[in-house]
Amino acid sequence: MGDSTLADTNIQYLAVIHGAEEVIAMLNCCDFEEKQILYFNNGVELATAWESKKLNIVAIISQSEILAPSGITLLEAFKNKGLPNVPFFLISNQLNSNLRKLALDAGVVDVFKAPAKMHKVQLRVNFLADHWKDIKSKVHEKVNDTYMVPRGKRAFDIFFSGMALLMLSPVFLIIYLLVRLESKGPAFYYSLRVGTGYRVFKFYKFRSMYVNADQRLKDLKHLNQYTAGGADAPSTPPVAHNAPVETQKAVSPTPVTTMLCNDCLKGGKCQFPVYADKISWCEKDYASNKKSAAGSAFFKLKNDPRITKIGNFIRNTSIDELPQLWNVFIGDMSIVGNRPLPLYEAEKLTTDKYALRFNAPAGITGLWQVEKRGKGDMSEEERLMLDNVYAKNHSLKNDLRLIFKTIPALLQKESV
Structure with missing residues (x-):
């Protein structure tokens, strides 16, 4: 179908996004009746073709993790663009009852765990696509019961952040220039984070490492604070789960070919991208090996030589x-709240024990930063429990108290 040719609106199309070879082979064996399959590399490509060629898309299958960019985030993007409401399916490697509920609540009609069974996909896609009009007319719109920021807190956030941005604009300019002058690469980068109600958004920071920070790791293993003797550290040490993401290939001045982790290999491409200018890389590149590493579970350097002077x-x-x-x-975050998490961490916190933390505002500072930052004795479990405590007890009064306690907590005793 040429770019200048409008599609025949009588033809029904099944759109497939991120289809790996095994998925394509499985779908090609399915009997989708009169529906023709169209394959797309990403959601943007699908949306562009959908609008420009007036495609009669009757169903969409995306091979993606539920919290990844081509999961529920993509479905929300289609809704925001005003594209037709059609059955949206996911084929995911990670799936449990809570993740499935999260997907269904977001509007996904079904999730198949990879490797998906051909007869199940064929049956569900055909039935829902053929009866979608009747099904939609009988389904009432679900009331959104996720956390909503109170008006008072939102007004405070807008006023505080607006005034801070205005007054700190000279600081932004100075830091921007210093970062660019000391080392090549973008001054800012962003990664995808999961905040309130598992909503995914772009999370911005200043770069603080040299452009070849990832290449220096193998030469610094003997300095790892968590490794006894240093010699047993893995050749490509994993980074602590709360380490800044720019320790990865964020700031390379040219595109870098990144080895995919096991989860991304199953999907055929990276499920956890981080972006800087026109460059993207995998945020889970190092963290995926954290638990299986032969040496320390974390990689932490005192006076880390990968960090620039201005970065330190x-x-x-x-x-x-x-x-x-x-x-x-x-409106992505609040001044005070639970820290938003990387996608690969958030997808593991869908049980009742941890999901409560997402029913509270995502914030720059919060309870665990004030209580534990710089003390070096905080476990992941303790941090998550403090997040739950905040979710149960947060108020504007308590937020103001945490703000006043944040300033001394920012000044750490060690350069780590």
């Missing part, structure tokens, strides 16, 4: 976090 300063003063004021201003 902006980290210890938390100036690298200032771009998140923009996230607050546009």
